[in-house]
Amino acid sequence: MTLRQRAGQQVLEAERTIMRELNASDADGLQEVIGDPHVMGNQARTIEQTRGWIRYHMPGYTEHGFALWAVIAKDRGELIGDCGILYRTIAGGGEFGLGYHLRRDCWGCGIATEAAQAVCDTVGTATRVTSGRCHAAHQHSIT
Ligand SMILES: CC(C)(COP(=O)(O)OP(=O)(O)OC[C@H]1O[C@@H](n2cnc3c(N)ncnc32)[C@H](O)[C@@H]1OP(=O)(O)O)[C@@H](O)C(=O)NCCC(=O)NCCS
Secondary structure: OOOEEEEEEEEEOOOOOOEEOOOHHHHHHHHHHHOHHHHHHHOOOOOOHHHHHHHOOOOHHHHHHOOEEEEEOOOOEEEEEEEEEEEEEEOOEEEEEEEEEEEEEHHOOOOOHHHHHHHHHHHHHOOOOOOOOHHHOOOOHHH
């Protein structure tokens, strides 16, 4: 797995997905993921919040060289989630962490593990990611 430039964008490839930079036109597709209470619980986003989520992560591509990417299914060419490294301010300090969300109909086939592994293999070591956060009630995020 390698992080490389394609058409001026960072692109990371896993077996069944590619991860590319998020942009404003991803809002509707991403809304199907993070607007879904099955995925997000009580943190399900409105479409406006999803647009804000994209805007929030976009500067990371140039500031850090990585951020949260759109996860695109290779076979359908369709956005099915997000995955990448998030910078969070926690208890006054900052840290990089792994984050991912996958559209509900794509759960249960190993795509999230594969994408997260690709991120860890390429940028995780460089950023010294030592943490991951998930909804406590979501056992699949922990195991
Ligand atoms: C976290 C999340 C992406 C995990 O989804 P997932 O489908 O459980 O994870 P994977 O895509 O890695 O799939 C793993 C499952 O596929 C199965 N599987 C089927 N085919 C597989 C294959 N070829 N390779 C690997 N696993 C496969 C595994 O056995 C496993 O099943 P199990 O959960 O019954 O044990 C999803 O639950 C989600 O979006 N949750 C909400 C957001 C969240 O908590 N994010 C995490 C931290 S920010």
